[in-house]
Amino acid sequence: MAGTAEAQKQIAEVTGDYKYGFVTDIDMDMAPKGLSEEVIRFISAKKEEPEWMLEWRLKAYAMWLKMEEPDWAKVSFPKIDYQDAYYFAAPKKKDGPKSLDEVDPELLATYEKLGIPIREQEVLAGVQGSAKVAVDAVFDSVSVATTFREELKKAGVIFMSISEAIREYPDMVKKYLASVVPVRDNYFAALNCAVFTDGTFVYVPKGVRCPMELSTYFRINAENTGQFERTLIVADEGSYVSYLEGCTAPMRDENQLHAAVVELVALDDAEIKYSTVQNWYPGDKNGKGGIYNFVTKRALCKGKNSKVSWTQVETGSAVTWKYPSCVLAGEGSVGEFYSVAVTNNYQQADTGTKMIHMAPNTRSTIISKGISAGKSQNTYRGLVKVLSGAENVRNYTQCDSLLVSSECGAHTVPYIEVKNPTAQIEHEATTSKISEDQLFYCRARGLGEEEAVAMIVNGFCKEVMQHLPMEFAVEAQKLLGISLEGSVG
Amino acid sequence: MQDDLTTGYSAQSAALKGTVPGADALRAKAMTDFGAQGFPHAKAEDWRYSDLKALRAGVYAPVDAPKVAPEVPAAMGESAARFVFVNGRYAEDLSDLGDLWQAASIRPIANHFSSSSARTDELVRGKDGIALLNTALLRDGMVISVPAGVEIDDPVEIVHIMTEAAGQAAHLRHVIELGEGAKLTVLERFIGDDSAYWQNIILQARVAEGASFSHFRLQEEGLGAVHTAKVYVNVDASGQYHVMNMTMGAKMARFEAHVRMLGEEADATVDGVALTGTGQVHDTLTHVDHVVPFATSDQIFRTVADARGKTAFAGKVTVAKDAQKTAADQSFKALVFDRTAEANAKPELEIFADDVKCSHGATIGELDAKAIFYLTSRGIDPVTARRMLVEAFTAGALERVTVDSIRDAMMERIGTWMSSRADRTVAEVQEA
Numbered sequence: 001m002a003g004t005a006e007a008q009k010q011i012a013e014v015t016g017d018y019k020y021g022f023v024t025d026i027d028m029d030m031a032p033k034g035l036s037e038e039v040i041r042f043i044s045a046k047k048e049e050p051e052w053m054l055e056w057r058l059k060a061y062a063m064w065l066k067m068e069e070p071d072w073a074k075v076s077f078p079k080i081d082y083q084d085a086y087y088f089a090a091p092k093k094k095d096g097p098k099s100l101d102e103v104d105p106e107l108l109a110t111y112e113k114l115g116i117p118i119r120e121q122e123v124l125a126g127v128q129g130s131a132k133v134a135v136d137a138v139f140d141s142v143s144v145a146t147t148f149r150e151e152l153k154k155a156g157v158i159f160m161s162i163s164e165a166i167r168e169y170p171d172m173v174k175k176y177l178a179s180v181v182p183v184r185d186n187y188f189a190a191l192n193c194a195v196f197t198d199g200t201f202v203y204v205p206k207g208v209r210c211p212m213e214l215s216t217y218f219r220i221n222a223e224n225t226g227q228f229e230r231t232l233i234v235a236d237e238g239s240y241v242s243y244l245e246g247c248t249a250p251m252r253d254e255n256q257l258h259a260a261v262v263e264l265v266a267l268d269d270a271e272i273k274y275s276t277v278q279n280w281y282p283g284d285k286n287g288k289g290g291i292y293n294f295v296t297k298r299a300l301c302k303g304k305n306s307k308v309s310w311t312q313v314e315t316g317s318a319v320t321w322k323y324p325s326c327v328l329a330g331e332g333s334v335g336e337f338y339s340v341a342v343t344n345n346y347q348q349a350d351t352g353t354k355m356i357h358m359a360p361n362t363r364s365t366i367i368s369k370g371i372s373a374g375k376s377q378n379t380y381r382g383l384v385k386v387l388s389g390a391e392n393v394r395n396y397t398q399c400d401s402l403l404v405s406s407e408c409g410a411h412t413v414p415y416i417e418v419k420n421p422t423a424q425i426e427h428e429a430t431t432s433k434i435s436e437d438q439l440f441y442c443r444a445r446g447l448g449e450e451e452a453v454a455m456i457v458n459g460f461c462k463e464v465m466q467h468l469p470m471e472f473a474v475e476a477q478k479l480l481g482i483s484l485e486g487s488v489g
Numbered sequence: 490m491q492d493d494l495t496t497g498y499s500a501q502s503a504a505l506k507g508t509v510p511g512a513d514a515l516r517a518k519a520m521t522d523f524g525a526q527g528f529p530h531a532k533a534e535d536w537r538y539s540d541l542k543a544l545r546a547g548v549y550a551p552v553d554a555p556k557v558a559p560e561v562p563a564a565m566g567e568s569a570a571r572f573v574f575v576n577g578r579y580a581e582d583l584s585d586l587g588d589l590w591q592a593a594s595i596r597p598i599a600n601h602f603s604s605s606s607a608r609t610d611e612l613v614r615g616k617d618g619i620a621l622l623n624t625a626l627l628r629d630g631m632v633i634s635v636p637a638g639v640e641i642d643d644p645v646e647i648v649h650i651m652t653e654a655a656g657q658a659a660h661l662r663h664v665i666e667l668g669e670g671a672k673l674t675v676l677e678r679f680i681g682d683d684s685a686y687w688q689n690i691i692l693q694a695r696v697a698e699g700a701s702f703s704h705f706r707l708q709e710e711g712l713g714a715v716h717t718a719k720v721y722v723n724v725d726a727s728g729q730y731h732v733m734n735m736t737m738g739a740k741m742a743r744f745e746a747h748v749r750m751l752g753e754e755a756d757a758t759v760d761g762v763a764l765t766g767t768g769q770v771h772d773t774l775t776h777v778d779h780v781v782p783f784a785t786s787d788q789i790f791r792t793v794a795d796a797r798g799k800t801a802f803a804g805k806v807t808v809a810k811d812a813q814k815t816a817a818d819q820s821f822k823a824l825v826f827d828r829t830a831e832a833n834a835k836p837e838l839e840i841f842a843d844d845v846k847c848s849h850g851a852t853i854g855e856l857d858a859k860a861i862f863y864l865t866s867r868g869i870d871p872v873t874a875r876r877m878l879v880e881a882f883t884a885g886a887l888e889r890v891t892v893d894s895i896r897d898a899m900m901e902r903i904g905t906w907m908s909s910r911a912d913r914t915v916a917e918v919q920e921a
Contacts (some may be wrong), residue, residue, distance in 0.1 A: 072534065074839075356586065388828050401842035414851070416535075416834040421825040421855035431840050431847040 008287035014095040018281055018482075020252030024110040024221050028140070031088035033224070037061065040194055043088045047163045050170060060183045060193030067187045073350035074379040074411055074460035075319045080257060087195045089140040089222040095173045107139060110219065114248060134159055136200045138215045140225055146210065155211050159202040162230050165201035172203060176234055180263040180300040180327070188259040188294040188321075192228045195260070199229035204239040204270075213242050213469055218258075219279070220249035220291070233263070235270035237303065244472055247316070249281040253289045255318060256260070260295045268303030268330065272309070275372065275468055276324075277476050281315035282483075287346025287375075290318025296355075301333035301362075308338040310465045313476040314351060315483040322338075323381065325354035328362035328390075335364040338464040340476070342457075342483040343376030343408070352382035352399075352414075360391040368399040369461050372408035373484050379411040384427070388419040395424070401431040402460055402472070404453065404484065454481040490545065495524040497548030502625045504551075511602030512627055519624035528618040536618075538801030538833045539743055539772040543715050544619075549658035549687045551626075552576040552651070565676060566894025569643040570595070575650045578629050592639050593673075598662055599632035600732050614721045614747070615691060622829045623660045623691050626669025630800075632663040636670030637697070644674040644705070644892055650715065651681035651688055658687035665692065665698035667728075674703040676895055679738065681711035688714060688739075696728035698752060703731045707902075710738035712769070719745045724784075726752025733890050735899050736763040736771045737906065745774045750784035750812075757786040760886040762899070764906045765798035766831075772801040779812040779898045782842075788819040789886040793879060794830035795910055801833040804849070810841040819849035823882075824856060824882060826910075876907040 031042045040061055044054040069080075078408040091104060098260055134148035136159065143161030152159045158169065166173050183193045201217045220227045249256065258280060264272050274297075283290025293316075299308035310324040326335030355364035362386065372378040378400045401410035412429045434456050440451030457466070457480055464471050490847035500522045506513055528544050529536045561573055561583050573580045579597060588908035589595060599684055615623065635641060667673055679688060688710060696702045702722070710716045716739040724730050735743050748757045763771040777786045789825065792800035806817045823832035836849040856878050880903055887903075890896035 134894070174549060179763070319747045401838075402839070403845075406813070408843065409839070409841045412836075412838040414834075414836060414848070416824070416851055416853055417824055417831070418833070418853040419828070419831045421827055421830065423825070423854060425851070425853040427834070427836070427849075427851040429838060429849050431838055431845060433843040433845070489619075 001343045001407040012135045012358055018251055020114060020248035020279065021281060024106055026106045026221070027092040028089045028222050029088050029092050029199040030222070031395050033086055034083040035195065036086055039087050043195060043197060046088060046090070049163070049166055052174070053166055053269045057194050061299050063184050064187065064190035064194055066189055067184070069187050073321050073381070074377060075321060075348040075350050077255070077319050077348070080292070084224070085257060086222065086225045087228070089225045090142040091101040091139055110139070111315035114217070114219070116148070120450055134212055134214050135267050136161060138198050138216060138218045138229055140220060140222050140227065143200070144281050151153065153210070156205040156208055157210050158201065159214055160201055162199040162201045162232060164210055169201070169203070172234070173201065176184040176263065178263075180298045180339045181261050181296050182347070183421070185298060188298065189261050189267040189296040190346040190466055192230060192259050192296070195414070196228045199260070201233045202233040202241060202243065204241045206236045206313065207238040209239065210241040211243055215246070218245070220258065221250060224254065224256070226259065229260045230263040231260070233272055233274070233335060234265045235267065237267045238269045240271045242469060243275070245276045246279065248279050249291055251281050251284070251289065255290055255292055257292045257294070262295070262297040264299035264308055266299065266301050266306035266308050266333070266446070269305050270303060271307040273309045274299070274324070275472055276312040276315045276361040277472055277479065278312065278320075279479055282316045282347050283345065285345050287318070290347070291316065293317035293320045293322060295322040297322065299326045299329045299335070301326060301335060303329050303330045303333070305332040306330050307334040309338070309467065310353065310466065311338045312340070312401040313319065313468070313471040313479065314339065314341040314349060315479045317345060320349040320351050323353055325356070326364065329358045331359045332361045333359065334362070337368070338463045338467045339367045339368045340371070340464045341369070342371045342480060343373065343378045344483050345374040345376060345451055346469060349377070350379040350381055352380045354383040355385070355395060357386045357390045357395070360389070362390060362453075363394045366397040366399070367463050368465055370399065370401040370410055371404060371457060371460070371484070372401070372410045373404035375405070375407045377409040377411070378384070379413060381413045384419070384425060386418045386425070386428065390420055391422045393420065395426065397427040399429045400460070402457065403431065403433045410479060453484060455483060493895070494527060494545070495550055497623065498523065499552055500624060501669060505626065505628055507604060508628055509599045511538035514627050515602070515626060519621045523618055523621040523625055535774060535803065535864040537803070537835070538799070540741060543741060544687065550656055550913055552654050552659045552686070554578065555653045557653070559650045561648065561650065562680065564646055565898045566892065567643045568646045569641050571629055571646045571648065573648045574629070574649065574650065574661060576622045576654055577661055579631070580781060587640045589641065589645060592641055592685070594634040597633050598627070598632055598664060601632045603663060609905065612743070614693070614761065615719055616911050619689060619717050620691060620719055621660060626660040627662055628660070630823070632664040632666070634666040635668060635671040635673050638670045639668070639797060640672035641674070642677045644895065646676045649677070649679045649688065649690070650723035651710070652684045653682065654686035656686070658689055661690045663692045665702065667694070667702055669695050669697045670699040671697065674892060675705070677704070677706045679708045679710050679716065680913050681714055682684060683711040683713045685713040686711075688716045688908070690717070691719045691721070694723070694730070696722065696724045696730050698725045699727045700725070701729040703891060704891060705892070706732070706734040707899065708738055708744070709734045710742070712738065712740055714739040718740040718743065720747065722748045723751050724748065724755040724757060727754045728752060729756045731889070732759040732760065733886060734761040734773070735902070736761065736773070737902065740768060741770045742776070743772045746788070747776045747778070749778045750786065751780055753781055753783040757785040758787045758889060759786065760889060761790045762883045763792040763800050764899070764903065765792065765794045765795045765800045766910070767795070770799045770801075773803070775804045777806050777817065778861040779806070779808045779815045779817060780810060781901065782815065784812070786818070786867045789889070790821045791883045791886050792832060793824045793882070794826065794832050796827040797829045799831040799839045803835040803837065805837040805839065806847060806849070807839040808842050808845050808847065812842050813844040815842065815845040815847065817845070817847045821849070821851040823853045825853060825877070826855065846879070872908070876904055879903060879907050
């Protein structure tokens with residue numbers, strides 16, 4: 001297959017450094033440093049938010065102050081000084097661009113460099129037959145452009161930044177915001193509620209199959225900032241949407257915080273497919289710098305026979321703390337979680353999923369592949385819970401770990417809690433290293449050691465990769481290669 | 490509340506001063522630590538599924554000798570020696586030293602600390618409130634030392650009986666020491682009446698190079714009891730440790746096995762079966778720690794939870810940075826019979842070496858309806874069919890018990906337990 005050959009070539013081309021580590025030099029509008037009620041008022045005013053939103057934020061802030069930072073994850077990092085960061089950073093507006101042509105050329109150049117198709121005509125002029133992707137580009141604290149809005153509007157799909165949605169569809173936002181992840185859910189979620197700056201809102205109306213893939217591209221640029229985005233996707237009865245998420249950040253010596261909240265709501269017979277390629281700056285070879293990625297992602301399968309599928313490829317971030325979950329509340333609903341988490345150098349990842357089976361005939365599948373290299377620590381942490389009223393629940397969990405160096409760690413911490421006898425729960429986990437035989441075979445066929453490892457790793461991850469949309473699969477494969485660069489030998 | 494517990498238990502600990510030569514300092518330190526941390530918090534990760542309310546509610550008094558001498562159950566087959574503990578104290582007249590004293594050193598733990606070979610550092614491995622209290626109130630227990638090269642074929646039976654002990658607690662500690670190439674089998678049995686007592690026991694063992702220690706436990710405490718047991722075992726090179734813990738009794742039972750693989754080619758088999766009925770909580774925690782390369786471990790746990798029963802299993806395997814070529818397997822399976830029953834599992838792998846083969850598998854479900862149908866269609870009544878399936882389900886762990894008499898006795902108990910649930914089962918089948 002041409003695609004595979006292409007991917008292989010790309011892996012071979014990559015020279016091992018984080019490609020997205022550049023900084024865009026652009027005039028920024030920043031909030032005063034630190035976190036306080038004033039800063040929250042500032043953010044809310046900047047975003048021209050209605051009064052109810054400000055109140056909601058302040059309430060969340062008051063709650064957050066009383067909460068404690070969680071410490072149960074298998075990660076360690078110096079205590080975060082929440083006063084030593086900027087909570088709002090936006091490229092200075094030049095009289096609000098009406099069309100893409102008016103967007104700051106610096107920004108367009110940035111996204112071009114990142115390979116994000118932000119200009120519609122470019123996408124249209126792309127390879128024949130390639131799917132169209134609508135992009136919401138979030139740069140630090142604000143959404144700078146959302147493409148294909150008109151075309152989506154025709155189909156009835158609302159796709160816009162959440163700040164706009166708060167102004168334009170307040171009732172819908174009010175109804176669903178924090179309905180899946182309550183404000184007091186956890187420390188980082190509460191913080192996000194108080195200071196979230198932008199993100200994406202998607203609503204797919206009844207019976208509509210979203211005509212193209214939707215995508216948000218997050219970019220942290222400014223120094224000493226935290227990015228707190230909020231994504232809310234609502235799929236109404238019988239609808240379908242596929243959503244992609246990507247992210248990068250410049251290389252800096254300081255750690256930057258990224259605390260996002262993603263909420264998905266699937267009503268009767270709706271399906272949401274959510275794919276992430278997480279490539280935040282992971283820090284340098286000595287573990288200096290990098291993003292703290294503390295994210296709360298949860299889906300509520302509210303309706304009968306609804307389905308949510310999470311696919312994630314986690315290669316970036318210095319510290320990851322992320323558990324995309326499904327609350328299966330609708331009868332016959334389905335939750336899926338496919339994950340590849342790669343850690344290298346001094347990266348630490350504690351990631352997994354929760355499947356909460358509340359309703360009868362609900363099913364869930366968890367496939368998790370962890371790859372640790374260098375001196376990194378990679379943990380799968382998951383929960384499968386079956387409540388007593390949930391009859392005939394089915395769950396299959398498989399988590400495999402691959403160790404690529406003798407100094408890294410691979411851990412699995414699955415929780416299984418069953419209160420109904422009709423449940424069928426299966427869990428399997430294995431940990432091993434790359435087989436010498438496989439390596440030898442590849443080497444004997446003329447492949448370099450790194451190429452061989454990349455190939456074996458890609459094979460190891462295949463079960464997950466095949467769930468990624470085509471556009472992402474190639475990028476993800478490429479990323480795997482980059483992340484493991486320098487980890488062999 | 491913690492202050493009341495500290496005050497109460499401090500007084501108990503102080504009253505024991507001088508009873509065990511050389512242990513006073515150890516006790517005092519454990520008491521101070523207990524005062525500082527108390528019992529594990531309900532939200533502590535290792536106590537996610539158990540409820541220590543009974544222990545937190547008030548101070549258990551030191552256990553008294555019973556007014557009526559209890560009935561001692563018959564031995565399970567041949568035994569090399571038989572030690573009986575009644576209400577936390579060694580009962581000499583009920584025990585039988587057999588020929589064991591000729592081959593091995595047997596002494597009460599009260600004489601242990603003054604001897605030069607006692608390694609007090611190992612005696613205080615447990616760091617949670619329950620273990621600390623056990624040390625702070627340490628008074629009785631057995632020390633069995635088997636010299637190098639001595640193989641004792643018949644099992645040594647240690648029987649623990651609790652009776653007329655409502656609101657009272659026994660804190661026992663046994664120490665087993667196996668010299669190089671030595672061999673010993675120990676069967677621990679726990680029985681009691683229905684009074685609300687607390688049996689708190691720790692067994693520590695050191696398995697020297699090439700030695701083999703088989704350890705079987707049959708826990709049939711009274712249904713009002715709290716049973717907390719911790720086993721700490723260090724296994725040296727080529728040493729073997731096999732534990733099979735069968736849990737049936739107590740209102741709340743917690744079994745912990747902490748096994749350290751300290752020498753190459755050491756091997757541990759850590760198995761368990763729990764049969765859990767109305768109002769019972771059976772919680773198991775295992776931690777197999779691979780410190781060195783080339784050691785192997787295998788765990789099989791099977792639990793059955795009937796109506797209003799709750800089982801939990803947390804099995805952790807850690808592989809240290811240099812412990813290459815470790816092979817560690819774990820299998821946990823739970824049967825849940827009823828909507829009010831509950832099974833929880835947390836199989837955990839923590840691996841810091843790359844050249845290892847570690848796996849765990851966990852399944853939770855009900856008895857296979859097709860299998861029951863198949864058996865009944867062959868003329869087997871539903872009650873027998875279910876019993877057969879549960880016997881087969883638990884066989885994975887039980888068939889590794891090498892002593893026939895013990896294995897058969899355990900198997901028989903599974904049959905009896907299933908039969909005791911049969912009425913309900915028949916009603917259920919008729920309903921279906």
